[in-house]
Amino acid sequence: MSGRDRYGGTTSNSARGGGGGGGPPPRRGGGRGGISSSSNRAGYTTTTTTNMSRSAPPQQRVGRGDAPRGGGRRGSEDDIGGRGNTRVQAVNGGGGGDDRYSRKASSSMGGGGMVAGARHVSINEIDDDKDSKDRIALRKKMFLDGGGTLGAAAAGDDRLRKIATADEELEGRSLRDLVDRGTLMVGCCLILIVVIAVTIPVALISEDEPYVAPPVPDPPSASPTMARQQVYWDIFDRLHPIAGGPDVLEDPNTAQNKALNWIVFEDGMELGPGKDHLHQRFVLMVIYFISGPWTPVEGRLEWGSPVHECEWEGVTCKDVEELEAELEGKISELMEVGREDGIKIDVPQRIINRLALRQRLVSGEVPAEFSLLYYLQHLDLENNQLVGALPAPLYKLFNLQTLFLEQNQLTNVDAIGEYRYLEHLSISKNAFQGPLPESFKQLKYLKTLYLHTNAFTGQVFDILKDFKELELVDLAFNKFEGSLPIELGEMTNLTSIFLGHNDFHGTIPTEIGRCTNLKEFQIDASHMIGGPIPREFGQLANLEFLKLDTCAFNGTLPPELGDCQKLYFLDVNSNELEGEIPPELGKLGNMKTLGLANNDFVGEIPAELSQMVSLEKAYFQNTDLEGVMPQEICNLRDRGNATVLEELIVPCDVECETPTCCTSCS
Secondary structure, three states: OOEEOOOOOEEOOOOOOOOOOOOOOOOOOOOOOOEEEEEOOOOOEEEEEOOOOOOOOHHHOOOOOOOOEEOOEEOOHHHHOHHHHHHHHHHHHOOOOOHHHHHHHHHHHOHHHHHHHHHHHHHHHHHHOOOOHHHHHHHHHHHHHHHHHHHHHHHHHHHHHHHHHHHHHHHHHHHHHHHHHHHHHHHHHHHHHHHHHHHHHHHHHHHHOOOOOOOOOOOOOOOHHHHHHHHHHHHHHHHOOOOOOHHHHHOOOOHHHHHHHHHHHHOOOOOOOOOOOHHHHHHHHHHHHHHOOOOOOOOOOOOOOOOOHHHOOOEEEEEHHHHHHHOOOHHHHHHHHOOOOOOOOOOOOEEEEEEEOOOOOOEEOOOHHHHHOOOOOEEEOOOOEEEEEOOHHHHHOOOOOEEEOOOOEEEEOOOHHHOOOOOEEEOOOOOOEEEOOHHHHHOOOOOEEEOOOOEEEEOOHHHHOOOOOOOEEEOOOOEEEEEOOHHHHHOOOOOEEEOOOOEEEEOOOHHHHHOOOOOEEEOOOOOOEEEEOOHHHHHOOOOOEEEOOOOEEEEEOOHHHHHOOOOOEEEOOOOEEEEEOOHHHHHOOOOOEEEOOOOEEEEOOOHHHHHOOOOOEEEOOOOEEOEEOOHHHHHHHOOOOOOOOOEEEEOOOEEOOOOOOOOEEO
């Protein structure tokens, strides 16, 4: 049985025919049609025409007067007997171009079937060349011979029309196939252009930076939240003994609960219940949630960073062995008994010994949780917004050596004596009032004490006179009263003492000369302190700063002050000093500021003062000095490449050229 190929041609089934062979199978772009011969059962030769694909060029199509072309070659007269002979053979053979239609006509009409078949073939041939006389004659002969078989011929015509319609449909379908193929090719070209446009820049970039394949990601692990939920209650059990109990730790409104949830679900360290610094980290975060958030420090690791808490800003740690050596074995004692009230926390390998939270805007009351770090040695909370009293548990930090609470709004440190190992205490610029707490007497190890700018009252030296270790005392800007005790002379470690702006009375004890380490002594704006300035100051070889202005000192200025070779600041302004200025002061070669104004000095300004080669400011105004300003002193204002003596103010009774020598007179 014959069928049509995808390009519209017809192939013959050799099993149905007599064994004749046609040309090669149709190819894309071949001729419109070819003629192949085969034999039917009656032995007649039949011809089959094949349609041309739409891709064939127009000049290859069969037209009027042209011989059919098959497989791209011209059929010769020797092979098929010429065009006319072919038609005669088709008529005589009783077989058309399609065996199916030939046999069906034969079976129903007998011999007439051959005529119908012949008519089928000759109709196709007549359509190919209407001008051929042979075909016209043949058509007449067919209709004349058909006679009573016109019905069969008409049926053949219907079949022929159907075949022609099928051919047209196949031809249109071939056209659509070609259009679809063209569209596909255009799309492929566009995709190729896009790929090239993307690939070329990437290739150019990769010349400088070779492509590095991304690392293969690890396979997904279990949900971290789920994993942490499994250890939540284990951590809970480890923390509630130091957090005030389970109820406190479960309350979502407490800082303890916030710190717990942070450690379990937010902390990048993901500590387990067995970590040695779990307690320490928890305590720090409780403090943070109580008084934070704090002012961040640029470039520093803030609290809550996913690193060890010893790396956080303001936190300093030591190895436990080093700290234990400093505390003479007290760490072992702490591990056994815990805090004095029985609360114990784990002592980690890296142990916090210093917290510095200065100027972090820590607000509210001082968190009692600081006391859980009972091995803490240094606590600095200066310049914050703390208010009220120190909480009682905070006094359990009996290892504390440094406590700085300056510039807050604290009002009560009554139990300060609990810090029996305290060495450095600053509670200046707060809101303290009244006498110092009696517990201060227990601070026998104090070395530095800052109490300035409060409203303390009372006899402060009744408490401090036995503090033999004191090195620095700052009591200025309070309302302390009483006299300066002779016990000052026993504070031989004193280097600095500031007593100004109080209500002290009396004189400076001569025993002050025993404080051979003294560098700074200041008592100013204390109108009830007077008498002569002790000559014993001249024994203080390390004295650098002496400020005695605005008091009631009288007598003469001790010439022994010239022995204080390190003295660079001397201010005795606004007293009742009299007599002449001792020329021995000229030995003070380091002197930068000399204030002698507003006294009753007489005579002339000694020329020896010109030996103060470092002098920058000198004040002699409002005195009874007179005479002529020594030229040697004027020369201090002109040192060639630098002017050292910037201010030189004298009484107007002193002859001094201004502004080349004196800057002004008064």
